[in-house]
Amino acid sequence: MKHDPHDPVQAATAVDPYPYYARLRTERPWYFDERLSSWVAASADLVERALQHPDLLVRPPGQPVPPALQGTAAGAVFGRLARMNEGVPHAAARRALRTVLAAWQPAEARRLAAEQASAVWAARSADDAQALYRVPLLVMAQLLGVPDGDCPRVARQVEAFVACLSPLSGTAQLEAAQAAAAELSGCFDRGLGDWAPPQDPGLAREVFAANLVGLLSQTCDATAGLIGNTALALGRDATLCAEVQAGRQPLDGVVAEVARHDPSIQNTRRYAGRAVRLGAGVEMAAGEAVLVLLAAANRDPALHAQPERFDARRRQVGHDGFGSGRHRCPGSDLAAAMTCGAMAVLVQQPDRLCSAAAGFGKRPVYRPSVNARIPLLTL
Numbered sequence: 115m116k117h118d119p120h121d122p123v124q125a126a127t128a129v130d131p132y133p134y135y136a137r138l139r140t141e142r143p144w145y146f147d148e149r150l151s152s153w154v155a156a157s158a159d160l161v162e163r164a165l166q167h168p169d170l171l172v173r174p175p176g177q178p179v180p181p182a183l184q185g186t187a188a189g190a191v192f193g194r195l196a197r198m199n200e201g202v203p204h205a206a207a208r209r210a211l212r213t214v215l216a217a218w219q220p221a222e223a224r225r226l227a228a229e230q231a232s233a234v235w236a237a238r239s240a241d242d243a244q245a246l247y248r249v250p251l252l253v254m255a256q257l258l259g260v261p262d263g264d265c266p267r268v269a270r271q272v273e274a275f276v277a278c279l280s281p282l283s284g285t286a287q288l289e290a291a292q293a294a295a296a297e298l299s300g301c302f303d304r305g306l307g308d309w310a311p312p313q314d315p316g317l318a319r320e321v322f323a324a325n326l327v328g329l330l331s332q333t334c335d336a337t338a339g340l341i342g343n344t345a346l347a348l349g350r351d352a353t354l355c356a357e358v359q360a361g362r363q364p365l366d367g368v369v370a371e372v373a374r375h376d377p378s379i380q381n382t383r384r385y386a387g388r389a390v391r392l393g394a395g396v397e398m399a400a401g402e403a404v405l406v407l408l409a410a411a412n413r414d415p416a417l418h419a420q421p422e423r424f425d426a427r428r429r430q431v432g433h434d435g436f437g438s439g440r441h442r443c444p445g446s447d448l449a450a451a452m453t454c455g456a457m458a459v460l461v462q463q464p465d466r467l468c469s470a471a472a473g474f475g476k477r478p479v480y481r482p483s484v485n486a487r488i489p490l491l492t493l
């Protein structure tokens with residue numbers, strides 16, 4: 115087809131990747147992509163099997179840290195993140211996250227996000243979308259107890275740090291990421307934001323500090339994308355926007371449906387630690403990679419009734435945009451709460467949302483990424 119992406123990685127930032135995903139699901143739910151040198155899983159069933167399989171790992175065997183980051187401050191943080199670990203180290207890092215996340219109420223995150231979004235709105239700069247995308251990061255810094263005056267600096271450093279998580283980053287970005295990683299982990303290690311490491315003999319102090327940085331970096335792009343894609347969904351549908359504004363349609367339902375229907379994280383990767391068999395004819399040799407198409411699973415009719423339809427009252431069942439299995443996102447409630455808080459401010463200006471969506475329709479561009487879907491909106 116004329117507008118088909120070249121491959122499933124490019125699909126993440128394509129204008130409308132969903133017909134392409136639908137064809138993969140029906141025609142090639144499991145295949146080897148020569149361009150990507152990777153297997154691709156596109157049906158909800160295979161996506162689920164891949165995410166649940168104990169021998170499909172988040173990093174290539176023997177390479178806990180990407181070569182470009184080895185021996186650097188960013189590499190040290192990277193190697194300690196729950197997201198990048200398996201087995202015993204994963205359990206320790208996940209405990210660190212549970213400790214922190216258990217202390218926060220989604221309602222508080224929602225309130226703080228509304229406050230931050232109002233401040234951005236009141237300031238009205240030339241680059242409002244960028245500022246809005248920073249709202250979740252500022253909220254997360256506040257929740258971590260970073261003093262208000264330091265939050266913007268921490269947010270800028272996290273934005274620099276996340277460059278090291280993307281294979282699209284160049285040398286200059288990687289260098290900036292090193293400096294940011296050193297400063298951020300140093301700050302948290304010295305007790306920035308009054309987080310004493312928990313009394314847990316299995317949890318090293320530096321693992322705890324790295325995962326505090328991880329909470330901020332995981333928040334960054336994914337939640338920015340959810341805010342942007344929700345702004346688009348509401349800007350494109352004046353009736354829905356009016357219903358939300360009048361309080362007849364709760365924002366929670368809209369945000370949950372955007373997370374499924376047009377998710378900000380479109381895919382993830384796994385690597386076979388040993389030979390793996392996911393089903394008849396679905397096999398991987400040790401060391402091989404698989405690109406797991408979360409966004410294709412989200413619209414699989416085997417799981418969701420009329421999956422292409424946007425239905426803010428839908429009861430969400432599985433594959434909701436936040437992954438599955440042992441690495442499923444522990445921040446999903448928080449992310450939804452922050453997005454609702456920010457959107458509660460935006461829906462008060464439906465005309466602005468509508469013209470942002472119309473402008474995006476004329477020039478639909480997403481921020482370059484191999485897995486995140488963040489629209490470049492002019493709000």
Ligand code: HEM
Nearest residue numbers: 196197329332333336337340379382436437441443445449
């Ligand atoms: C809309 C926003 C978000 C989306 C769409 C999202 C999505 C995801 C997905 C799909 C995964 C699984 C990755 C994989 O299996 O390879 C994940 C993991 C993770 N997310 Fe999120 N996330 C969001 C926001 C957040 C926030 C706000 C936090 C922090 C509070 C967070 C923390 C994490 C962590 C720590 C992991 C790794 C967990 C582990 O490996 O055990 N995420 N996220």
